[in-house]
Amino acid sequence: MERENHKETLLHLLSGHGGPGFEEAVASKVRTAFSEYTSEIRTDTLGNVIATVHGFGGKSAPSIMLSAHMDEIALVVTKIEAGGFLRVAQSGGFDPRTLVGQEVVVHSRETLRGVIGSKPPHLTSPEERKKAAPLEDLYIDVAMAEERVRSLVRVGDRVTLHRETMELLNHRVSGKALDNRTSIAIILETLKYLQGLKHQADVIAVASVQEEVGMRGAATAAYGVNPDIAIAIDVTFADMPGQDPDESFKLGAGPAVSFGPNIHPKVFRGLRDTADKNGIPYQLELSQGPTGTDGAAFQIARRGLATGVIGIAIRYMHCSVETGSYDDIVSCGRLLAHYIASITTEDVEGLSCY
């Protein structure tokens, strides 16, 4: 087993709550984590946390952006019903079937705990059992009188999943928001490894906002940082029964390195060759157009950025028991650190030469 430098940090990040547009609480944890590596940290207008770690390249140093979104999928209160029950809409894609009986946190004037209701089997007809309720039919119970609910909760208040993180076999971790705080942990592992390597390039570590509603933070981060190489770190799908083979990555078999139109061929080759050279396990992820990651926004920022996408596979994405392997986080961090250490000014100049 490799060293787990930032596993505790990851557990701390997972315990935070922050959906699209309300990432402040998580951002503050991220700033603390980044401050171990640099004091050059800023936050842009949308809320992206941007930290710079300098290489030895001086003013002409290549710049490589490592970006991981810190927002998690969330719900928004749309109505307070009679009895004080809350109706919600989604901010990020939920499978409503995963929400029945789910515990949640309501971020209102006070932080409230709630349960998404389910009908007792004693009262459920066989006919009803064949149906899965759409999100509109679900409600949150905060076990409070309607009057008090109305005094505390407003339409527009945000709701996030409640789940204590669990450690499973084989250094696997399960809980909420592994999408995409595991990638923040990858950035931290990368910076840790880089301390033991010589690197010409400046590294700009970004924790981006609002990915789950359409890579909005990524667009302003890429514009603001304007790096030579932009690497989006995001989770992908781990295998489970009933999934297509090209969307089924193995847990513990190393990060998935993306290849396809969204990915600069030289960035892909650089990541792949680095892994081969250093004996780091990796898997190949193929995409046929813009990826569902911040990398989709990076590629078309300003005059276009050389983009790479990498990340670990997790199971059960977008629910409260997302499951991933810390071993993959460590492998991914090592891979990125060696890749960054390999990049020179000449490499950057070659990115526009076809």
Added chain:
Amino acid sequence: MLLKTLTEAMGPSGFEDEIRNLIREEVSPHVAKMYTDVLGSLYCENTVQTGPRIMLDAHMDEVGLMIVHIEENGLLRFKPIGGIDPRVLVSKPVQIGTEKRFGVIGAKPIHLQSPDERTKPLGINQLYIDIGAKDKKDAEQVVKLGDVCVFATRYEELGDNCAKAKSFDDRVGCAILIETLKKQFQVPLVGAFTVQEEVGLRGATAAGYRVQPDIAIALEGTVCFDVVGAPSHGQSTVLGGGPALTVQDSQTIADRAFLEFMISVAEKHNIPYQLRRVKGGSNDFGAIHKTRDGVIGGGISVPVRYIHAPAQIISLEDYQNAILLTEAIVRAISEGGFTI
């Protein structure tokens, strides 16, 4: 905190060891005589010989899951023990076996589903427990077939004097019974913590026969569905409305005289109560009242929202009132308030 200890303990039907040991430890300083029967139910008796013999019942078991198969990829297949709607299992963690190893029940990510898939519930045969095992061999090191699981839910207080936990059905009844057994009564009293209620009132059937009570009362957590959109007649009970008394359920038609007696005691002591308003569901009294020559009695229930689901909610006021009502009824009987 009694409710926390009891609800966080493990005890699916037929596997009540942990919860039984906890209850035994809790009541042993307060009761004269304690023993278990061949099914595993736990009995606590006082030494009073004169007066009607009262049996207070609470079942120790809870709904759970059993591991029935290990897939080549290390995922575990399971079947429910007791009535669980598979729709509440998706995206929930469980604790497996005596080691309480964490496992999670996941689902295919929404990104890879067709819109049609989302409208269909996932059945038990489409769900797996993931313990992080690499393959079958890896899983077999730590889990064996027949291991049982319970929901991994913490007891926590929330809202207006309410609490959330797994297994309020029937650990809330166990807590009421424990609190009652800590008090002294001048009437023969048997507390029966029974097994296997969730798979057909099985422990109570043997317990009723063995105890031969004159009067029996089941202490339960019962169906409560007083939520948005639920018609009044379908709610069964109202959270915070006081302990619920059974009129008729799927196994019992309340003895009218005893029901009236319980109501009169509640009213005399200004303890709020409500009548349980659905016919479905049942409790241990359904089995007890049919033992031997028949037994007079009833049920006192605490309303439980989301019963049989991972996160259930009760009102702590209802719980306290159920304790008060149970004590008041036993005292009233000991004072000759109810003649059989």
